[in-house]
Amino acid sequence: MELYLPIAEMSVNVWLMAGLGVGVGFLSGLFGVGGGFLMAPVLVTLGIPPSIAVASQAGHVLATSTSSVSSYRRQDSVDFRMGLMMAAGGVVGAGMGVEIFRILRLMGQIDLMISVIYLVFLCGIGGLMARESLTSLLRRKKGLPPVRPKLKRPPWLYALPFKMRFPRSGLYISVIPPLFIGFIVGILAALMGVGGGFLIVPAMIYILRMKASVVVGTSLFQVIITATVTMILQAVRNHTVDAVLAFLLLIGGVIGGQLGIRFGTRFRADELRLVLALIILTAGLQMGLTLFIPPEDPFVLIRPGG
Amino acid sequence: MIDFDPIVTNQLATDLTQSRVEVSSSFQGAKVILYGATLQPDGPPPDVIVVVRGPETDLRLMRKVRKAGLWLNSRPMIFEGAPGFYMAASSRPLSEISRNEMRYHLGLGLDYMPMDIAAETAHQTDYADWRRAVVRLQQKNGLYSDNASGVRFIDRHLFRAEVELPSDAPIGTYTAEVWLFRNGLPVNYSVKPLTVEKVGFERFVYDFAHRHAWIYGLICVLMSMGMGLIASRLFRRR
Secondary structure: OOEEEEEOOOEEEEHHHHHHHHHHHHHHHHHHHHHHHHHHHHHOOOOOOHHHHOOOOOOOOHHHHHHHHHHHOOOOOHHHHHHHHHHHHHHHHHHHHHHHHHHHHHHHHHHHHHHHHHHHHHHHHHHHHHHHHHHHHHHHHHHOOOOOOOOOOOHHHHHHEEEEEEEEOOOEEHHHHHHHHHHHHHHHHHHHHHOOOOHHHHHHHHHHHOOOOHHHHHHHHHHHHHHHHHHHHHHHOOOOOOOOHHHHHHHHHHHHHHHHHHHHHOOOOHHHHHHHHHHHHHHHHHHOOOOOOOOOOEEEEEOOOO | OOOOOOOOOOOEEEOOOEEEEEEOOOOOOOEEEEEEEOOOOOOOOOOEEEEEEEEEEEEEEEEEEEEEEEEEEEEEEEEEEEEEEEEEEEEEEHHOOOHHHHHHHHHOOOOOOOOOOOOHHHOOOOOOHHHHHHHHHHHHOEEEEEEEEEOOEOOOEEEEEEEEEEEOOOOEEEEEEEEEEOOOEEEEEEEEEEEEEHHHHHHHHHHHHHHHHHHHHHHHHHHHHHHHHHHHHHHHOO
8 A cells, every 4th residue: 555755755655664663663672772773774775865764763763762661661660860861961962963964064074974973883882782792692501600790880980070879770970971971872863863772772781881671761761852852853944754654654663662572571681682783783784885885876866855 | 939930830739638636645646648739731740749847856966986995975966957857758759850959959858958057066077977867867766758759649630648757756837848840840839737736634744844843843743652652551451
């Protein structure tokens, strides 16, 4: 069944879009990431202008993360205070990111920057996560006790001023690191056109060393705030939010998201992290390879709205 | 723009089966048929060229270039006032109907379709390559076409041409030009407007998104959050 999109001004297959929503929603429920870094490239491949894809998928991200957060909240595994701190940094960072985006575009270097950022961050984070989760997985298989070499958090976390209690995360640290992480993620998220969940999750695990049970819920809570800001700003400034496209994606997304949460309880955390790591690595390599492989067609046409 | 010689002027009447194409939720492209009648005093039927132009848009074209081992996009070349849709149909190949200079002068056919580049990118020396690339990529999208047998005579006086609008055809006002040629020279000309516009829900959403952008954005956010909450409720009950 085909449906015409009023803002994108083209028709799409309803089942294909809902199916894409289910798939990405499943992954986001499972891993606590918004899934923007996976969905946007697929939408663009299907012919949706990039700016409309990024703005409209915010609806999907918003719906799946709202649905997931409300489930995680019942299990008491969302640290709202931590999420708000990161989001506060994130909103400032996103504003900065949009400005950097504009400057780079004027310099004509935006595509190079985006490719390089995707390559570096997706491959870097994917690689680190894959190594860490593989090590812990292998050790478990061999019957060795899990490694906990760095149980002690880095001392600078405690040395900074403005300390605050984050009881849910089991932390009593300065607010500067969460704000700063949120800020950096906000900049990158604005440049890459994604919510930043895949950057927040590793930062929470490996830098802040939050209690593992609250990481996914808190990350998704932060994603809700970022996606809300993105969606409203895009609607107001660029008129690029297609409500019909957003609706199709999110219908599939909420179902997939809930399935993902159920499915997630059947697996161990290190197994899940390994799979997420591999997905991130693949997406990063895919993006990065376009820099090295001779293009099939040397010309790229961008139609208005693209 | 052209002074027709009154002695050889052939009469021409044209019309479209639809002068207005409505784009609703189920729109998947449309086919509009152009009919034309010509009354020539004697001799064989004239040559006919039908050109359908969509509303003008800005197209940006980038070329991948290899720099330090990496394939990067060059600075974009901006084509201003390129038609969002262009179809040239004729009763026989354009090059047999008239000379290149004439078609260039009249802007007939994909090769001579008017399409300006922005002043800031006009320094490019390989302009022709870029222009060909735009035409080729738009042809691939089904938005530009060139059909040397697209105009068919039903009898000696009546001809028809089909206009295929793809589902992503731009919204706006199109023009359907019909040119009659005899011995390589234009002898008559007619133009008919064709409107492609959104109706019903599609139009409502588009207008709302532009007129009340804040409210529209807010509604999208609330819809998304609401659907998320409903889904998590439904799943909990099971």
